[in-house]
Amino acid sequence: MTEQINYSEQENKLASLGIKAYLMTSMLVFSLMMLAGVTMRAAQGTFIEIGADLFYQIMTVHGAGMVGTAGLGGTAVLWYFLRKYINLSSKVLWVNFAIFLVGVVLILSSIFVGKFAGAWTFLYPLPAKSMGVWSVESAAVFMLGLLLIGTGFLILYLDIGIKLIKKYGNLGNALGLPVVFGMKPVDPDHPTTVVAATMVLIVNFIGIAAGAVVLVLCLFNLYQPDYELDPLLIKNLIYFFGHVFINATIYSAVTAVYELLPKYTGRPWKVSKPFYYAWAAASLMVMAVYPHHLLMDFVMPPWLLVIGQILSYCSGIPVLAVTAYGALMIVYRSGIKWDLCSSMLLLSMFGWAGGVIPAIIDATVTVNKVMHNTMWVPGHFHFYLVLGLLPMIIGFCSYLAANSQPSKAGAIGKLAFTTYFVGAMGLILTFLASGADSVPRRWAVHLPEWQYLSQLGAIAGSMVLIGFLIFTLQNLARLPKAKI
Numbered sequence: 001m002t003e004q005i006n007y008s009e010q011e012n013k014l015a016s017l018g019i020k021a022y023l024m025t026s027m028l029v030f031s032l033m034m035l036a037g038v039t040m041r042a043a044q045g046t047f048i049e050i051g052a053d054l055f056y057q058i059m060t061v062h063g064a065g066m067v068g069t070a071g072l073g074g075t076a077v078l079w080y081f082l083r084k085y086i087n088l089s090s091k092v093l094w095v096n097f098a099i100f101l102v103g104v105v106l107i108l109s110s111i112f113v114g115k116f117a118g119a120w121t122f123l124y125p126l127p128a129k130s131m132g133v134w135s136v137e138s139a140a141v142f143m144l145g146l147l148l149i150g151t152g153f154l155i156l157y158l159d160i161g162i163k164l165i166k167k168y169g170n171l172g173n174a175l176g177l178p179v180v181f182g183m184k185p186v187d188p189d190h191p192t193t194v195v196a197a198t199m200v201l202i203v204n205f206i207g208i209a210a211g212a213v214v215l216v217l218c219l220f221n222l223y224q225p226d227y228e229l230d231p232l233l234i235k236n237l238i239y240f241f242g243h244v245f246i247n248a249t250i251y252s253a254v255t256a257v258y259e260l261l262p263k264y265t266g267r268p269w270k271v272s273k274p275f276y277y278a279w280a281a282a283s284l285m286v287m288a289v290y291p292h293h294l295l296m297d298f299v300m301p302p303w304l305l306v307i308g309q310i311l312s313y314c315s316g317i318p319v320l321a322v323t324a325y326g327a328l329m330i331v332y333r334s335g336i337k338w339d340l341c342s343s344m345l346l347l348s349m350f351g352w353a354g355g356v357i358p359a360i361i362d363a364t365v366t367v368n369k370v371m372h373n374t375m376w377v378p379g380h381f382h383f384y385l386v387l388g389l390l391p392m393i394i395g396f397c398s399y400l401a402a403n404s405q406p407s408k409a410g411a412i413g414k415l416a417f418t419t420y421f422v423g424a425m426g427l428i429l430t431f432l433a434s435g436a437d438s439v440p441r442r443w444a445v446h447l448p449e450w451q452y453l454s455q456l457g458a459i460a461g462s463m464v465l466i467g468f469l470i471f472t473l474q475n476l477a478r479l480p481k482a483k484i
Helices: 009-044 052-082 090-112 136-168 171-175 192-223 231-253 255-265 273-288 290-294 302-314 317-331 340-362 365-371 376-401 411-436 448-481
Strands: none
Touching (some): 009 052, 009 090, 090 136, 136 171, 171 273, 231 255, 231 290, 255 376, 273 317, 317 340, 340 365, 376 411, 411 448
């Protein structure tokens, strides 16, 4: 099942250039989105002054940009490792990249030319009712950009799905369901990356398809306002799509942990029954947990809200438990040589595990009704992304930049790591402290008694940006020459 896939020289060259394009684009856009985030915190803290209209435009591009780029970076990691086990098409990889860039141009145009500022969630009926701030055409261009990006990812997942079925017979076999149901014994050589990729394929294909449906409906409504939509249905579809997509990014990038830590420690990462159980459970939970975003929508069916709360407590446990525990066991007394890649991969386990805690707290109804629309929420998802997902991508970039050979971390690398980590913790804690103090999220102007936390957040965010810029500049200088 793990025989070597033979690619032509041209195919390998296209794949190498594609992976580099994905990663270098991701690093550059992440840097710009971090700058946007620091700008918002600085404005809230009165370090700088920008108009409310511009603030909400920046907030919109920051949200859409971070989510989309997280998908691009996570996909690069997953695709790189997955092509070792199934025969993936480099042309499809490039098709997705080209469509992604067109979508980005449309989104940027809608925001900074068309003044669209309805947030990446574009909740109905806001896009069509801007009170003259932006036009219907601007909202349509924004949605069309999102729709194009989703279409590109669907094409890529279609290629992955076809190749998985061709090799393993069906997606159930690739995910390991015969082992879960006791029909087959554990195959210790079944690739961990194949299991992760199958889960990501299933949930994200469904999630993006739901997002495409809601985007088409909203586009139709923009030009046919008499065709009214059900606001609650649209909100459910948007949050289902958004929650699945952003979670799938970290499930994609975690393959770097499965594939690279064994190289550093000399210990294989074998699949097991708990591993199969965890990924099978996550395939269902990650799609059913989104109602925790709707706990304050009292018209929601009660059973859905109950599911949302219960699964919020459970959803992070299966995969995180086997991954974090497995990472610690592989590293323990292994004599691992620490460099930027290995350090970042282990840091990502802390970020993923730590980000669960504020998420679970917020998913409790009695807490949620007070804190859901506060800065607590960006605190928990910045924990996931800044200390969970991004370290996986940074570590992967560092591994490739070193031509797949572990290298010692230099003084600049250690400084960047420390600056990034300290800044990230500071940023996250200011968000969580603001939320605990009931500071609302998505507000351009903060009251004087809130501003000191925004100021601390701007300083901490600047540290994150500085550390990340060092990583980015190092990778931009080394990745083009790397042999992939």
